[in-house]
Amino acid sequence: MEKRCWITDQPLDIQIITEKVIRREAGAINTFIGTVREFTNGRKTLFLQYESYKEMAEKKLEQIATEIDQHWPEAVTVIAHRVGRLEISDIAVMIAVSTPHRSDSYEASRYAIERIKEIVPIWKKEHWEDGEEWIGDQKQTRPGIPLKGEIK
Amino acid sequence: MITLLFFAGLKEAIGDDQIKMPAVGMTLGEVKEKVWAEYSIEQVKSCMVAVNEEFAPEETTIQEGDTIAFIPPVSGG
Numbered sequence: 001m002e003k004r005c006w007i008t009d010q011p012l013d014i015q016i017i018t019e020k021v022i023r024r025e026a027g028a029i030n031t032f033i034g035t036v037r038e039f040t041n042g043r044k045t046l047f048l049q050y051e052s053y054k055e056m057a058e059k060k061l062e063q064i065a066t067e068i069d070q071h072w073p074e075a076v077t078v079i080a081h082r083v084g085r086l087e088i089s090d091i092a093v094m095i096a097v098s099t100p101h102r103s104d105s106y107e108a109s110r111y112a113i114e115r116i117k118e119i120v121p122i123w124k125k126e127h128w129e130d131g132e133e134w135i136g137d138q139k140q141t142r143p144g145i146p147l148k149g150e151i152k
Numbered sequence: 153m154i155t156l157l158f159f160a161g162l163k164e165a166i167g168d169d170q171i172k173m174p175a176v177g178m179t180l181g182e183v184k185e186k187v188w189a190e191y192s193i194e195q196v197k198s199c200m201v202a203v204n205e206e207f208a209p210e211e212t213t214i215q216e217g218d219t220i221a222f223i224p225p226v227s228g229g
Contacts, residue, residue, distance in 0.1 A: 034229050050228070051160055053221055056205040057228075081228060093229050113229055121202070121221070122228030123160035134161035136225025 004077060005061035007054045007122075009084040012094045020078045026098035030105035032113055034093040036086050046127045050083040050092060053121040057081070060120040064112055068097070072108045075099045079112055081122055092124075154214055156187065157221040165193045175220075181210030183220060199224050 004020070014031060021029055036048050065077045081093045095112045099105040116122075125134050154175045163169050175183050180201050188196040199222040200207055203214075207223075214220070 052228070053157065053159055053202075053205075053223070056202060056221065059205055116229045117226065119207075119226070120228050121159065121223050121226055123224065124227045125160070134164075134224070135227040136161075 003058075005058055005065055005079045007052050007057050007061075007081050007083055009082065012080050012082050012091045014091075014094060017078050017080060017094050017096045021076045021096045021098035023076065023098060025074070025100055026076070027100050028102035028105040029096060029098045030102075030109040032093075032095040032109045033091055034113065036088050036090050036092060038088045040126075044129045045088065046129060047088070048086045048092070049125040049127065050081075050086060051123050051125070052081070052083045054083075057121050061116070063119070064115045067115065068108045068111060071111070072097075072099060072104045075104060075108045077108065077112065079116070081116070081120070083122065154183075154216070154218045154220060156183070157219060159222070160224050162193065162195050162199065162222055162224050165195060166191055175214045176216050178214050179210060180208055180212040180214065180220065183214060184210065184222075187222070195224060196222065 014033065018029060018031060038045055061079045065079060068075050068077045076098045078096045082091065086092055095109050097105045097108045123134055125132055153172045156171050156173065158166050158169055180203065184196060184201060202208060202221040202223055203212055203218055
């Protein structure tokens, strides 16, 4: 079976990712596209540098897709994250979820992006006009291993 | 020997993306202490740690050939 979760240093293509989840059983496809924002709290970003622990990051993305399988058994999920240097408005992450009914596709897609920000070893470095800084989401108090029952 | 991997800000602070050290039989928590003692980098303490690409608790005992990754707070998405 083709990989449904991956890390790449190449640009992400919404068409290719959407085609991977489209199917006759689906009545909804929700796509989430995360892009590079120029201003954060008034501070201007010039570009971002993303880095990953690729092997583990792909495993953790796959774990998220499996969590979605468990909670939304009829969902089909694809997640791709780009690394390397990204310019303003470049696409950093793309999630596509197809489900028979729309509400599940919204929920599962939202679940995926929130979990990415918790457990997937990917880091971004902001290059500002006046400096640079590795960003941490300050969620390190969570052990990263979902507890039983934690998956809603 | 085991391999330690460092990423993002921690990699820059340590100045290398990996080091090898003898640690078989130690716990993960002890390895973390040792790295902290050697480099005095505060960020070591706030890192999660993974053994062979899976998050692991600090009581985990290190085996020969293990790869231990220090995972600073993540910021993907």
